[in-house]
Amino acid sequence: MVFCIRRAYRSEQAGFRAGKFLTNPTKAGRGHVNNLRYRSSTRKKVSLLLMLRSSARILLLSQAASSSFITSSSPVSRLQSAQFRTSARTMSEMTPVFTKDACPPAGPYSQAIKANGQIFVSGQIPADVNGNLIEGNIGQKTEQCCKNIAAVLEAAGSSIQKTVKVNIFLTNMADFAEMNETYAKWFAHKPARSCVAVAQLPKGVPVEIEAIALQ
Incomplete structure (x- = not known):
């Protein structure tokens, strides 16, 4: 002009x-x-x-x-910059967790990831430290899942008492009551939880449990 x-x-x-x-x-x-x-x-x-x-x-x-x-x-610009810095910092602080005291990963994933003050534990199936599936009823298999979660959290510097969210997958909801009885012994502090029925789980197991805990 x-x-x-x-x-x-x-x-x-x-x-x-x-x-x-x-x-x-x-x-x-x-x-x-x-x-x-x-x-x-x-x-x-x-x-x-x-x-x-x-x-x-x-x-x-x-x-x-x-x-x-x-x-x-502008506040929007400052907020976007802060979010970008936080995201970049969080990505750089992602740390995989591995322990020999729990079931080894059965695929291309970590037993858990530490990020932003939290620990995200992958779904644990009723298998021992060698990856072999255990025999027994649904209560015993649920206990093995919980043992694996406890071992992974301990390796990450946390504990099962710091769990804030649990997801449970069952292939048969008829096992719900027996699973609950064993589950209550390990998660006495009653973290948030979801339990869903699925058509099938890896290696044909009847139960799988994943968790999120604080560091």
Whole structure:
């Protein structure tokens, strides 16, 4: 916008000089009168263009200042920057947990992950430290799942008493009562819990338990 105004201003100046020197201001008659009118009109146009150019500069400066303020000082911008820094820091602080005192992972996953002051324990199945499935009823198999969770949390520097959320998966809801009886012995502080029935679990086990605990 400033560029367009500048070009118009220069064109008017050129016209003014042409009118000034091509028409003899001392010549009497109609030519002299027309020349005076042209010069007066040109001055008004030049003044108007100068005012527009000043207004355009003020507008551009105002927009630049406003944009800078929004970018650097707005609460939204500061919040987004803080969230990005927190996310980057959290990602860099993710630590896998492994212990020989629990069932080894049966796939490409960790026994647990420590992140942001919490420990996310992968689903534990009723298998021993060698990965062999144990025999017994649903109560015994539930106990083995809980033992694995306790061992993983201890390796992570926490304990089963710091568990805040548990997810239980059963292939048969008829096992719910017996599973609960054993579960209550390990999670006496009653953390938040979900229990769902599923069609099938890895290695054909009847129960799997995962947990989230505080460090």
